[in-house]
Amino acid sequence: MSDYLILDKVTKSYPSPRGPSIIVKDFNLRLRKGEFVCLIGHSGCGKSTVLSMVAGLSEMTEGGMILAGRELVGAGPDRGVVFQSPCLLPWLTAFGNVMLGVEQAFYTASKEERTQIVEYYLTMVGLGESMHKYPGDLSQGMRQRVGIARAFALSPKMLLLDEPFGMLDSLTRLELQEVLLELWRKDRKTALMVTHDVDEALFLSDRVVCMTDGPEAEVGEVLEIPFSRPRNRSALLADPEFYRLREELLTFLSDRAGRPGARSPVAGLDSAPVPKTIPRPAAPAAKHRSQLATTHP
Amino acid sequence: MRNIRSKLDWLLMPLVGFMIAVAVWEFVSVALCKELPSPAKTWSESRDYVLKPFEKRGEMDQGILRFTWYSLILVAKGYAIALAVGTPLGFMLGLSKTFTKIFDPIIQVLRPVSPLAWLPLGLVLFVGAGKQASELGALFTIAVCAMWPTVLNTAVGVRAIPQDYLNVARVLKLSRSKTFVKVLIPATLPYMFTGFRLSLGIAWLVIVAAEMLTGRPGVGGFLWQEYNALNYARIILCILTIGFVGFALDRLMGCAERCFKTA
Ligand SMILES: Nc1ncnc2c1ncn2[C@@H]1O[C@H](COP(=O)(O)OP(=O)(O)O)[C@@H](O)[C@H]1O
Ligand SMILES: [Mg+2]
Secondary structure, X not given: OXXXXXXXXXXXXXXXXXXXXXXXXXXXEEEEOOOEEEEEOOOOOOHHHHHHHHHOOOOOOEEEEEEOOEEOOOXXXXXXXXXXXXXXXXXXXXXXXXXXXXXXXXXXXXXXXXXXHHHHHHHHOOOOOOOOOXXXXXXXXXXXXHHHHHXXXXXXXXXXXXXXXXXXXXXXXXXXXXXHHHHHHHHOOEEEEEEOOHHHHHHHOOEEEEEXXXXXXXXXXXXXXXXXXXXOHHHHHOOXXXXXXXXXXXXXXXXXXXXXXXXOOXXXXXXXXXXXXXXXXXXXXXXXXXXXXXXXX | OHHXXXXXXXXXXXXXXXXXXXXXXXXXXXXXXOOOOOHHHHHHHHHHHHHOOOOEEEOOEEOHHHHHHHHHHHHHHHHHHHHHHHHHHHHHHHHOHHHHHHHHHHHHHHOOOOHHHHHHHHHHHOHHHHHHHHHHHHHHHHHHHHHHHHHHHHHHHHHOOOHHHHHHHHHOXXXXXXXXXXXXXXXXXXXXXXXHHHHHHHXXXXXXXXXXXXXXXXXXXXXXXXXXXXXXXXXXXXXXXXXXXXXXXXXXHHHHHHHHHHO
């Protein structure tokens, strides 16, 4: 019973004129408590489908899900969800948006206690100054900060993030990765995050789960990410292991994702040879990237 | 210089329009239709009603703004009924497909019926109310005619709520009532106000017809009485008053609508 979240043979299909179209089939995944797992795969393979089933936003067709020893049924504030678009209610301030969730999750707490929780998390994501602004007056990055604060402020059993930085420019994205990691470090919530950014997955997670291409997508390859925490982006970028893992992921995504079951392709006449040497970015480029990463707290 | 001109444009341009309209009116009254009172005659016959707008000389002989006031009160009552019935109906249509399937056809059939057709039915319905019958009949007519834009716009607004907002409500497991108050209503508000504005316009249209037919004191009743008394100049006074009041109401609702658009 050391597994905190268990997805057992989770299957999702939609009815279609030509029989049910199976999007995800026999998806098995186990997360340990406090583990940060990234789900990676090509666009349209069913990552969001898996996540929204765990979130309880869509029903699974077959299979079972267990969170903290209990069968998962329906949605609830025990899972903090961060959507790709921040999904803030535009008629509530940043404070109001987070409070809406906190009121649900802490319905026995006093008003002062709730206010403290909301203010704490908004300050943590760097919105201490603008917590009473409306989403319309916040930048895209700031809105996503509110989204992250809302998920954490629920004090949920686990976090579900669906490409939370997918709509942000790369600079803001790096910044928010740090914000997320910093928050996560505090209470080590079990987290399942969807992304299609290999670097992001490597930087954030303990394990990267690759999904095969749909239809009938399933778990392809699982990679342990051994880097110690707290992680430092520039140290990571200087580590050869980082590039080895990165290459492995990219190879899977470009080569094997499309062919479920093809575990080890034999380099034959019909398939391009897998490069043996690991291409490293030129030194100046690496330096530039680490600068980007360190200019932000 | 150009700047000042463009600032005055909003005032000057409409004035030019009004002057053209008055000129056409003058021309028609002089050259085409002798029965039509000229602008000057209209003014001289209406000045008592305009300059002492709140005077009450008799039941059907009162200052024009006093008549307008009566009409506005009646409209306010009928409009309130229309919103009180129309908004919940709109929400039910927007939320339930079954409800829509059952009631949408009836609504589509009732919607185009003219106030002139509803009023007699209203009078019949409330015939038991005695002296109150004409007022209740008028209210019924206003409410029945004015509620459709509110019903339909609210329904459209509810259906147009982004799935994102509903997902937030589901993920946070908001109770039904909380979802309604915190998510559904605020998200629908802009559409609701569009409906409210259109409804008010219709309510004001209907009032005149209702007063004309029932002979109640008010702008419409006054208009009909003056027509029967062959005082055509005051018909024009009434028409202008109705127009200006309608315009002012629409502007007022437009402001309210804009307030909620940003939210
Ligand atoms: N309501 C639906 N009905 C039918 N097919 C759907 C529905 N929602 C999603 N899909 C299909 O499921 C597949 C996976 O979608 P999604 O999980 O959003 O992919 P990803 O998040 O990995 O990009 C897509 O091919 C999409 O067409
Ligand atoms: Mg997706």
